[in-house]
Structure formats: C-alpha cells, structure tokens
Amino acid sequence: MNPEVVHNILEKHQQSQDGLISILEDIQRSFGYLPSQALQQVAEESGRNLVDIYGVATFYKSFSLKPRGKHLISVCLGTACHVRGAPSIAEEFEKSLKIEAGETTEDQEFTLETVNCLGACALGPVVVVDGHYFPNVKRTAVAEIIAKTREGIDKIEVKTDQRVFPIEVSCPRCNHSLMDTMNLVDGHPCITVTASFNRKHGRLSMSCLYGSYNIASEHVIPPDIVLNLFCPHCHAELSGGANCAECGTPMVPMIVRSGGVVQVCPRRGCKGHLLDLSE
Amino acid sequence: MIKLTINGLNVSVEEGSTILEAAQFLGFPIPTLCHMEGLSPYGACRLCVVEIGEDAGAKLVTSCTYPVQEGMKVRTTSKRVNRARRMIIELLLASCPQSKVIQDIASKYNVRQQRFRQEHEDCILCGLCVRMCEEQMVAKAIGFRGRGETRSIGTPFDIKSDVCRLCGGCMYVCPACQLRCTYTEPDKAVCGGCANIAAPCLDKDKFGDMMCYMDPCVACEIEK
C-alpha cells in the first residue's frame, strides 16, 4: 500500500468537504480493497475516529477489507433471480472455483460475491463479471463464463465495437421497450428515457445507432453533468452498471432485445459504453 | 412549558424533554433497557414504547427518543402498548435469556414464556457500551461493526485498542453480560454483578464464551 495515494485522496476530499464514504470509495478504487493501514491513515489525517471508519467500512457490502481477486463475479440472488434458480448458479460457481461466496481464490484470480438485486430483473438469473452482464445464466453456462473470464473478458466486445448498427433496447427492470417510433434520431426510432439533473426532469431521446452519440433532450444539458435516467414505464432508475472505463461514473444498463446488455455512461460528453451480446 | 396529557392526566413539562423523562418525572413507570441517564438516547430496544395520537392517527413511538409536543396525548399502558411491550420482552428473552436485567424485566411484566427459538446471544446490540465508552469515558475504543445478522460490537480489526482505558465501563453497563469484573488480575476475577458465582471465563466449560463479548477481554486479558 502506498501512503502517498491515500494522502492524495484525502487531500482531494478535504477541499470539497466530502464525506467518509467517498473517501473510502476512492481508496477501494485505488487498491481494490480497503487496506487496514489506509483506514488508520484516514483516521490520523482527517481527524475521524477509527471506530467510526471501521463501522462504515464493515457496514457496506461494496467495501472489502480483504484483497480481492483480479476478476469480480457477482451472482444476483434478488427475488426475481432467486425464483429462477440463482442459488444453484451461485453454488455451481462455489464448486467450480472451490471458494465460498465472499471469498477470493488462492491464485487471486477470482472473487465471488452474491448481491441482492442488480436492477436487471428481466435478465434473471443474471451474473455480472467485471461489469459485463451475463443474462439468463444456466447452471451449465458457469464453466463457460469462468473460461471466458480467464481468457480475457474484454475480448467479447471488441468484435462489435467499431460498427454502427441499430439496437433495440428495453428496461432492465420491467422489460418494457424503450424504443420510441414517433420520434426519430439519426433517421431511426430513438431510445427514450426520462432524464433528471439539477432538479430538472425531462424526456431524453438517444440515437439507437450503436456508435452514434446524437441525442435530443427537452432541457439543455450542460457538459459534464451526470444524468439520472429513469424508465418512462416503470419509473425505476436505470442504474447499477459497471463504472465507466473513461470517467468512472456508474453506467446505465439497458437490455438489448436480441439478447445482451448495453451500458452507457450518463455523463454528458463522455462516450464510455460497453456492449455485451449473447449469442 | 409544554402542556400534554399522559394517561388522561393534564400535565405540563419543560420544553425539549422526552416523553420518557416527562412520564418518569410524573411517576408513570415505563420499562427501559437501552436508555441510561447521562448517555444520549438511542432507541434500540423499543421496550419503552408508548402510544400517542388518537383513533386512526394513534401510533407507537419509543418514548426515550420522542420529544414532548404541545397537546400531545400519551398512553403508557394501553392495550396496544402492553401487547407490543410483551412481544418485545419475549423477543429479548429469546435472544438473551441469560441476562439478569432482561429476566428481571420479564418477571416484572409477568412474561413467563416466550414462543421463539432460543438463542444465547452475548450481545443484544443495545449500544450502551458504545455510548458509555464514547460519551462518559471519552475513549471511543469500541463501536458497531457490520450490519444485519453479523452486526457486532468490538474494536476496529478486533485488535486490542490502544485508546481503551481499561475502565470496565462498557462491561458495567452491559445488560447482556452484567458480569462487572471488578479486578484486573485473572485469578481474582470475580463477576459480582449477576447471580452466577463463578466468572464464566474461569469456568469455560460451563458457560463457553456466551457471557462476555470481550475477546480479548479488555479488563482481565484472559484469552478465550
């Protein structure tokens, strides 16, 4: 652990008077977990009490006090995934990786965790590996997912990344189509969601062409604003995606009708995105 | 002064006091467990519930944390209150039947049985020790960790705290343990606070470590 890194993180948050959680999030992002010396250092440098810091660090499931593996496998055990057999999938992962949920393999390759809802119930049972969604996972697919992860999961998206083609998406929560045939963007039916920022709410239409970043918005969106996007049908917030590779903002997942998940960065001006198509 | 009625009696009490303070001042008994004079109210045990409001608006609130309001109507022994209180006592009994404090409360309210699975928790998460350590001993050596089923009390990273003053205040207030070790040498450790004659740590086979959450014990340093 490099104390310098922690020091810089604290420095950054000192100015903005940020809370403890943001500091811990940054530390976890830098080291992959929360090293005990780092917590000690936070206590010393920020004048907070170690008891409080430890309390917060152990309260939230997203913080880990133990080093995590290179790949993070999250198996959703939320209600919808649960009834579709998610527990047996978690079990299969445990068996294949020879670890329990919450543990890391000895070679530091995989960390397995179970989560209680990824907000993508229509995809259930869903497994997320390093931010990539695997929908409708069956027990037999577990070995394949592990193998894919081993050989480098990022290879999957490269295939499709450069092309411009229309995609049809739906809400990961209620599965209603988000396509809007009445309004066209780029000459195609657009993807319409409700966007909110700075207490303004309005319709946001995005081009459905993969690779195009054209949008039409009810309100003018200033650059660098992070939008909150909601499903216009079930009003659930579209959130819970992987962190954007470009800027770190949590991305917005949507289901691709033909099978798969697309995630887009909600920061205005950022072009970060991720597409996983299942065969 | 704030005017309110408690059990039909018109009374006026100082602004800013809690229902519990008002009721106790006027002599209406309300059982408490996680409340202690000199420590900030916490509202963890729910034992001190009272009913406020009328008809459809009536609701149960914890009197130790609820400030009095003008015109408030408080009932400390209504049917609903008694039912809730019994339930809470039963739950407390189920989770920590070995506690003398809880046993006493149960017998006072005539709860002789409970219908839940018996556990022998060594902590009911009342938070008294945490507040004692922070507010009276100004040490802040122990705190809550984790959440839900795995929530527990202890020092960060479970290592012996270097800010703990070994005052024993945390053990003194603990309703689950009540062992109040008065000595710091293991061979003289006598737990005088409860009806058990031997210190459980000296009689491990019999009690296991169910009686004391201190691991390692800050006072006696017996490795469990």
Ligand code: SF4
């Ligand atoms: S013995 Fe230590 S932990 Fe307990 S109240 Fe005293 S200072 Fe706090």
Ligand code: SF4
């Ligand atoms: S250890 Fe005792 S005083 Fe502390 S929270 Fe648990 S029951 Fe309450």
Ligand code: SF4
């Ligand atoms: S370990 Fe033993 S001596 Fe220490 S507090 Fe517990 S019962 Fe008392």
Ligand code: FES
């Ligand atoms: S005494 Fe009020 S909640 Fe415990």
